[in-house]
Amino acid sequence: MPHPNPRPSREELAAAADKTLPDVIATGLDVLFVGINPGLWSAATGWHFARPGNRFWPALHRSGFTPRLLHPSEQDVLPGLGLGITNLVARASARADELTAAELVAGARELTDKVARYRPRWVAVVGVTAYRVGFARPRADFGRQREPLAGADLWVLPNPSGLNAHYTPVSLAAAFAALREAARDT
Template structure:
């Protein structure tokens, strides 16, 4: 597995406002949607790359991958029917640096991607960003009643190491709930309204 060198302070400082290419393909089972890339991810060119981020372990514990993948292996995801994008494309040190307007605008861009690529499910990792960007202030975790671009929507906890409310095990269990829902509802996404 190809690893990448640990970013230096200079690398991280230069990564602000960079963007990451999506890992996406038509007809995925699940398109995971991060809030925005962190500086570590932007510096390495890999989603959820910061040591301590629990996305990759949760993905494996949730049953989506047969083994724990390293962020450098993100390009294997479409082979498992999975992809990654972000609500907001630009990198920042912390997600709370984003404005509500950026999140709302990001959801409009996300809706276009979803309509184009037609994943069966869209899984947003971060309930606060979901509430703000999707204009659903009372949303909770799990399946959402409103589709996005014809795809079912699920909200997962933020896997950042800064989210102390969830352990690796409870994150894995949350991802497993989505995995069970994906397996229970096979086939193409519902028709767009």
């Protein structure tokens, strides 16, 4: 159940460590976005990409995937737009770099099974380093990947975390828009 207060307390954030979030998923989506793992803010609220400063929702809107800027609490409208969200690793942590390589590899196997079960047209992993480790693709770059994932076309996007200073809101939206164009053309 979503958190009634969009600003969790320090205690609620601490208690969110290792919690999991339900996927926002349905069969036959156009694009299934794959976060690295939930942050504490997301685990405390029950909303994906919920931390203030995370640029996922603005990038989704600016790239044309959503008709307006959605608040994380509105994540359940995504399947109606052909979109979904899951994570490579289910457990929440303060930072993605707290995850082990073994967790990322196990998460990649679980994601492959999930994609085979739900059959999205595209899978978009948001985080190139996690993708490289989880899928044993050390030289992978952003954009469309040569190898599909369980029958779905595969794309790697930059991590939308506010900690990823290499991407501005504009360049992040452009990366999301490139995926949207590719998904529209297939």
